[in-house]
Amino acid sequence: MARTYTLLLTRHAKSSWSHVDLPDFERPLNDRGRRAAKRMGTHLRTKNLAPDLVVSSPSVRTRETLALFESGMAAELKVEFDDRLYFGTFEDLKIVVESALKRNCSNVLILGHNPGLEWLLRSICPDSIAELNYKKLLPTCSVAQIQFSGQLGSSVFGSGDLIAIHRAKLI
Secondary structure, eight states: OOOEEEEEEEEOOOBOOSOTTSOGGGOOBOHHHHHHHHHHHHHHHHTTOOOSEEEEOOSHHHHHHHHHHHHHHTSOOOEEEOGGGTTOOHHHHHHHHHHHHTSSOSEEEEEEOTTHHHHHHHHHSHHHHHTOOOSOSSOTTEEEEEEEESOOOSOOTTOOEEEEEEEGGGO
16 A cells, blocks of 8 residues: 655744834734634644644744644644745755655645745646636645655655645635
8 A cells, every 4th residue: 555645835824014123034923823823723633634743934923833733733743943944945945845754754744934835835736736726825824735645756846736725714
């Protein structure tokens, strides 16, 4: 039986712009974002999508999103922070994703920012994405659920099947 791998490309929840003096890296979530992140964590738990590994951007808003996901999942997650997920180049993001998937985990969640996450989604699942008619693929606090079957080759790009895009606004 072929092994199945799941990749969850996850955009942070809605952040606050009320402190204009804060650097972008330090922006926290706003109230709507906090509610959405907890709701999404609960949703992922009910869909049996709690990850074996989370690789996250170290920004304040991704850390807050992650803490609320954990609360909603009622689980403590294995988390690693990677600076490359905070507006890294496309090549940086590819390296992060491929190395995370090759760590013998069945379910990996990558938590980061746009436009990088949408670049990844379009390059991992080009056929699935071509059929979608979304203005924005990954709005805040959304999770793209991607599946791979069999052995992961030297590159996962172009070989993923988009199962769903879970949007906090719609759950």
